[in-house]
Amino acid sequence: MVEKKIAYTKKEALDFLANHDAYIVAGGSDMMVIKKNVAGYAPLFDKDVLYVSHIKELANIYEDKDGVHIGATATMHEIEHHKLCPSLLRKAISEVASTNIRHFCTLAGNIANASPAGDTIVIDALLDAKVKLESVDGVRLVDAKDFVLGVRKIDRHPNELITELIFPKIEYTGELWFKVGSRRADSISKVSFAGYYEVKKNVVTKFACCFGAVSIRPARSKELEAKVVGLSLEELKAKQPEIAGDFAQIIAPIDDQRSNKEYRQTVAMNIFNKFIDDIVGGAK
Amino acid sequence: MTSIKFRLNGKDVAVDLDPSMRLIDVLRDHFSLKGVKEGCGEGSCGACVVLMDGYSVNSCLLPLANVEGHEIVTIEGFKETKQFDVLQKAFAEVGGSQCGFCSPGMIIAAQSLLSHNPHPTEEEIKAHMSGNLCRCTGYQAIVQAVEIASKKGAGLW
Amino acid sequence: MQGDAYPSYSWGVNIVEVSFDPVTYQIKVDHCWSTYDVGRVVDERIAVGQADGGLLQGLGYGYLEHMGIKDGKFRNRSLSDYIIPTFEDAPPMETAFIDNPFIYGANGAKGMGELTLVGGAPAIALAIEQAIGHKVNKIPATPEYIMEVINHDKH
Numbered sequence: 394m395v396e397k398k399i400a401y402t403k404k405e406a407l408d409f410l411a412n413h414d415a416y417i418v419a420g421g422s423d424m425m426v427i428k429k430n431v432a433g434y435a436p437l438f439d440k441d442v443l444y445v446s447h448i449k450e451l452a453n454i455y456e457d458k459d460g461v462h463i464g465a466t467a468t469m470h471e472i473e474h475h476k477l478c479p480s481l482l483r484k485a486i487s488e489v490a491s492t493n494i495r496h497f498c499t500l501a502g503n504i505a506n507a508s509p510a511g512d513t514i515v516i517d518a519l520l521d522a523k524v525k526l527e528s529v530d531g532v533r534l535v536d537a538k539d540f541v542l543g544v545r546k547i548d549r550h551p552n553e554l555i556t557e558l559i560f561p562k563i564e565y566t567g568e569l570w571f572k573v574g575s576r577r578a579d580s581i582s583k584v585s586f587a588g589y590y591e592v593k594k595n596v597v598t599k600f601a602c603c604f605g606a607v608s609i610r611p612a613r614s615k616e617l618e619a620k621v622v623g624l625s626l627e628e629l630k631a632k633q634p635e636i637a638g639d640f641a642q643i644i645a646p647i648d649d650q651r652s653n654k655e656y657r658q659t660v661a662m663n664i665f666n667k668f669i670d671d672i673v674g675g676a677k
Numbered sequence: 678m679t680s681i682k683f684r685l686n687g688k689d690v691a692v693d694l695d696p697s698m699r700l701i702d703v704l705r706d707h708f709s710l711k712g713v714k715e716g717c718g719e720g721s722c723g724a725c726v727v728l729m730d731g732y733s734v735n736s737c738l739l740p741l742a743n744v745e746g747h748e749i750v751t752i753e754g755f756k757e758t759k760q761f762d763v764l765q766k767a768f769a770e771v772g773g774s775q776c777g778f779c780s781p782g783m784i785i786a787a788q789s790l791l792s793h794n795p796h797p798t799e800e801e802i803k804a805h806m807s808g809n810l811c812r813c814t815g816y817q818a819i820v821q822a823v824e825i826a827s828k829k830g831a832g833l834w
Numbered sequence: 835m836q837g838d839a840y841p842s843y844s845w846g847v848n849i850v851e852v853s854f855d856p857v858t859y860q861i862k863v864d865h866c867w868s869t870y871d872v873g874r875v876v877d878e879r880i881a882v883g884q885a886d887g888g889l890l891q892g893l894g895y896g897y898l899e900h901m902g903i904k905d906g907k908f909r910n911r912s913l914s915d916y917i918i919p920t921f922e923d924a925p926p927m928e929t930a931f932i933d934n935p936f937i938y939g940a941n942g943a944k945g946m947g948e949l950t951l952v953g954g955a956p957a958i959a960l961a962i963e964q965a966i967g968h969k970v971n972k973i974p975a976t977p978e979y980i981m982e983v984i985n986h987d988k989h
Contacts, residue, residue, distance in 0.1 A: 397695065397696045397697050397742065399679070399696060399742045399745065418740060418742070418743075420738075420743070421738050421739055421740050421743055422720055422735070422738045425699065425737070425738045425739075425740060426718075426719050426720065426738070429718060429719070432702070432715055432718065433702050433705075433706055434702070435695045435697045435698045435699070435702075436697055436699070436740075438697060442697055444696065444740065444742040444743060446742075446743045447743075447745065447746070470732070490720065490808065491720075491721075491723065491807055491808020491809075492733065492786075492789075492804075492805050492806075492807075492808055493720070493723055493726050493733045493734055493735050493786065493808040493809070494720050494734075494735060494738070494808065496729070496732040496733060496734050496789075497729070497732075497734045497735075497738075497739065497743070573858050573860070575898070575917045576898060576917050576919065576920055576922070576923050577807075577862070577920065577922035577923050578803075578804070578807035578808075578920045578921065578922035578923070579721060579807050579808050579810075579920050579922075580917070581914065584858075650902060650909040650910055650915050651915070652978055653978055655978075655981070655982075656859070656977065656978040656981055659981060660857070660858050660859070660977075660981075663856075663857045663858065664857060664858075667857055716913060717912055717913035717914065719912055719913065719914050720914075721912070721913040721914040722913045771879070772879040772880065772882065772883040775883055775884075775887065802921075803921040803922050803924075804921075804922065806921050807920045807921045807922045808920075809921075810913065810918060810920060811887075812887070812891065812918065813883070813887045814883055814886060814887050815883075815886030815887045815888075815889060815890035815891075815924055815927060816886075816890070816919075816920075816921045816924040817886050817924065817926070817927055818882075818883060818886065819921075820921070
């Protein structure tokens with residue numbers, strides 16, 4: 394008999410997880426689809442379930458020296474409209490699913506679900522966010538870009554609960570969030586891209602970018618990014634084909650019911666080139 | 678089986694059901710509230726939306742466990758309000774409802790929008806309601822209906 | 835009201851205007867204009883509703899709604915995967931009816947239930963052809979197909 398537990402405090406949740414290998418349900422928008430049964434019947438859970446949406450201490454959004462802390466049960470709607478939250482994150486969230494879903498789904502749930510097409514995971518990886526995991530054994534911080542291990546696989550020990558995502562403050566000149574879905578709203582990404590840059594006195598002083606939905610985990614290369622830092626805008630323009638060619642190697646798109654690999658590869662690089670064009674052209 | 682207590686259409690209720698059950702099934706089967714429709718069961722169509730604490734949410738995705746302590750309003754409860762009266766007349770005026778399958782969800786989504794943004798622009802209406810699909814109307818009449826309701830119901834939201 | 839609406843044809847003209855994004859190969863439907871001869875319109879609100887709905891369904895058929903089959907099974911078998919237009923995909927649609935009563939029709943009316951679905955897909959396919967400068971021979975003309983057409987014609 395599968396046990397279904399509703400936790401009202403973090404302590405209750407951690408105590409439960411200490412003794413149960415359980416599915417954790419926050420908003421439910423992913424889990425309820427994955428475990429869907431026929432109409433009229435409860436979802437098919439093959440192990441215990443822990444419901445965490447009532448834990449108020451996990452719903453806070455606040456800032457300190459480490460950055461902006463976004464609680465695991467804060468809804469995407471709250472985050473989208475919260476001035477403290479990073480602009481790129483708010484932009485990406487505004488295109489996730491629909492307003493109906495954003496009213497109750499969570500940021501933590503999006504990364505915990507670890508879908509290759511997840512939009513906010515791209516932002517988490519780009520902005521060097523950290524995932525805070527707590528258990529009865531203590532606290533563990535994992536870099537968001539390393540947290541996703543595979544399709545629906547994450548670096549969470551069975552007794553751990555995601556309690557926060559922490560976004561360090563990053564200053565920059567310009568940013569780009571670009572989502573390619575199958576229609577203009579309410580769609581799952583075929584390709585996504587996020588990037589930021591800083592240009593001072595005609596020289597690139599910061600450069601970071603991350604591709605989504607074109608590999609199992611968000612695709613980012615700090616080595617390749619470092620090669621762009623220090624280039625003048627003229628050098629960046631001259632080296633653009635070579636740089637694009639390098640970045641094209643870090644993605645591995647596939648064919649599926651939404652799209653095919655040629656389209657994804659081409660469009661991902663079109664967007665990357667548009668990003669470089671924006672930087673070179675001085676766009677914000 | 679724990680007893681899940683919440684507020685439904687203005688009344689306190691307690692449900693002794695599996696907390697992992699979907700709210701849509703609890704509403705349709707346990708409470709016989711058939712206004713919520715299962716168009717997809719995946720949160721893509723919006724035909725199942727209800728108001729939770731005033732915000733539209735997909736009842737096909739909400740587990741009963743998460744509803745505890747919250748205020749749920751379905752179309753059957755919303756029907757009694759002045760806001761519904763304005764919306765209903767607006768929808769009827771411009772043909773915002775044809776087969777009617779999406780209509781309860783559309784009205785709930787419109788209420789969620791107007792109660793937080795009483796004078797939305799056309800773009801805001803389309804953006805907010807894009808999680809509700811309609812196959813019959815081509816959406817134009819529904820946007821007009823929400824605009825008319827917003828004007829005629831000034832002060833209600 | 836008595837009559838026979840069906841011994842004759844009904845007619846329509848659809849004009850669809852689109853924009854093409856060369857970065858993503860995506861199509862945006864900007865505006866549609868339609869006129870129909872259905873004899874005499876009995877109820878304008880219902881007729882315009884049918885015109886709007888049928889046209890959007892036809893447009894979806896023409897550029898969005900892909901039903902893929904793999905190993906004999908549908909690939910796009912849920913509303914998350916079978917893509918129909920949303921509010922944000924719906925263009926402004928202007929519709930006019932020509933008053934041309936049909937002598938055998940009830941109150942002069944002819945059939946119009948299926949009529950408004952017919953023109954949307956070919957109209958948008960032709961608009962896409964014009965926008966991309968290459969022939970479109972398949973619907974839905976998805977971004978993947980458009981990219982294939984443009985690249986194929988280059989080689």
